[in-house]
Amino acid sequence: MNYFSPEPKKRKEDFFDMEREWSALDRALKKGKMVIVTGLRRYGKTSLIMTYMNESRKKYVYLNCRLLPPVVSLNSFKALIEGELAKNSWGIRLLQNLKSAEVQLAGFGLKVDAKSEESVLRTLKALEGSVLVMDEAQALRMSSYRFDSLLAYIFDATDIKLIISGSEVGLLYRFLRLEDPEAPLYGRAYSEVRLNPLSKEKAKEFLLRGFEQEKITVNEKVIEDALEKLDGVIGWLAYFGYSLATGGLSVEKIYERASKLAVDELKKALKLYGSAERRYSEALRIVATLSSASWSEIKRGIEAKLGKITDSTLANILRNLTDAGFVKKDGNKYKVADPVLQHGILAYL
Ligand SMILES: Nc1ncnc2c1ncn2[C@@H]1O[C@H](COP(=O)(O)OP(=O)(O)O)[C@@H](O)[C@H]1O
Ligand SMILES: [Mg+2]
Structure with a gap:
């Protein structure tokens, strides 16, 4: 038994009971083909999914999409699946069967992309009957390949079950576009299992x-x-x-280290915004300083430091920060979503 070990939990005896979420996941997976597990960073999503999958003894493949390069190619995705499969004997056998099939198909002169797509589809076909876990799946949105179409293909054409998870919940839903009639995944049935902080x-x-x-x-x-x-x-x-x-260590010291860790993650994420990063940081500092800040307070604060900002630019910044899970909206006010991060922003950003 070890609740405090730092890696995501995999065994029931190390897993602090999350009864409600566990049975929600169980029901959703028995009833449907697609489950979306959401919650901010460190709410325990990966631990819940892995412990549940190991306990259920179903065949599954776990993909951590954070391990993919910032712009995701189909080939890097293929390498991630194959790398995961190579970790256990079931997967190794599956890969060996694929290899012999691939040799027979070689020499058809397919285009590079079509070829890697075909190869990914073939691997997926071989996964029929199992569960495919895509963790931090919002990372797949940064690609010229349409991974949402691939998910729709899996949903429609295979009997693979999907668990899709992500800490950047708004970005995840922006990627999946389940409510957008123009999008490939539109109208597919899914359940959401939402994790919250402990009482x-x-x-x-x-x-x-x-x-x-x-x-x-x-x-x-x-x-x-x-x-x-x-x-x-x-x-x-x-x-x-x-x-x-x-x-x-003292509580104070631990708290400082945790805050620093949270800010380092934030800084990494903000790099994405290039030269707009300064405005993102300023917005966060204002929200953290006021604890709870209104639109006009944030606007005034940014303008005092960095000059005029249009409403649409500010709207975009606040939407991105909210969708990435750094900020949450509470009525008309914006707050930092995680108190440790709030402290970190004040001390280190
Ligand atoms: N139910 C649980 N019981 C014990 N430890 C947990 C549990 N859920 C999460 N943890 C611990 O909390 C940390 C974050 O969990 P993780 O599953 O990685 O969260 P997330 O995937 O939501 O970011 C890890 O150190 C993990 O071991
Ligand atoms: Mg995780």
């Missing part, structure tokens, strides 16, 4: 049981302090527990 009671139980496993006693005040700062995000709670158990 205060559950978060406390997680920490207490985790410390019990580590056989250390931790001062009640330290625990209360952590609960206050980490706001039920299971990934931060695990990080805190792990750091305390292994390094014996």
Whole structure:
């Protein structure tokens, strides 16, 4: 038993019970072909999916789309699937069968792209009856290849079940365009399993049981302090527990490290916006400083520092920040979605 180990959980005994989400995933997968698992970074999506899949003993392939290059080619996607398959004996056998089929087909002089598409489709055909997990699938939107069409093909033409997950929930839905009549996935039936932070009671139980496993006693005040700062995000709670158990650092120090980690991720994501990055950073600093900021407060703040900004540009910035899960809208106000990140923005951005 080890709740605090840092990697995504794979075994039921390391997995802190998420009854509601577990049974929602179970129902959705039994009933339908496509499940979308959403929740911000560190809410426990990957752990839920992997532990569930291992427990259910179904054949599955897990793809972490974050491992793909920033602009995704079909070939890099193919390499990711094949790399995953090569990790277990079932997958290796499957790949070997594909290879012999491929040799027979060689020499037809297909175009490069058509050839790699055919090869991906062939691999998918061989996965009939299993579950394909695409984690952080919003990464697939950055491609000249239409991965949404590929998903529609899988849905329509195979009996593969799909679990699609992502931390950047708005971007994920912008990629899938399930409600857009012009889009390939339009009208396909799906269920969403949405993860949320743990309640205060559950978060406390997680920490207490985790410390019990580590056989250390931790001062009640330290625990209360952590609960206050980490706001039920299971990934931060695990990080805190792990750091305390292994390094014996102070809560303050751990909190600083976590904030720094969150800001580093943010900075990496903001690079995407090139020269507009400064405006994104400024918007975030204003939102973090005010805790809860209105449109006009953000606009005024940016203009004071960086000069005039049009409404449509600001709308675009706030939409992108919201869709990427860094900011959330609460009524008419904008807030930083994660309290650890909020602290990080104030200290390090
Ligand atoms: N149910 C759980 N029980 C124990 N630890 C968990 C659980 N869910 C997540 N964690 C831990 O929290 C961290 C983030 O989890 P992860 O599944 O990677 O989240 P996400 O995929 O949503 O970003 C990891 O360290 C993981 O071990
Ligand atoms: Mg994950």
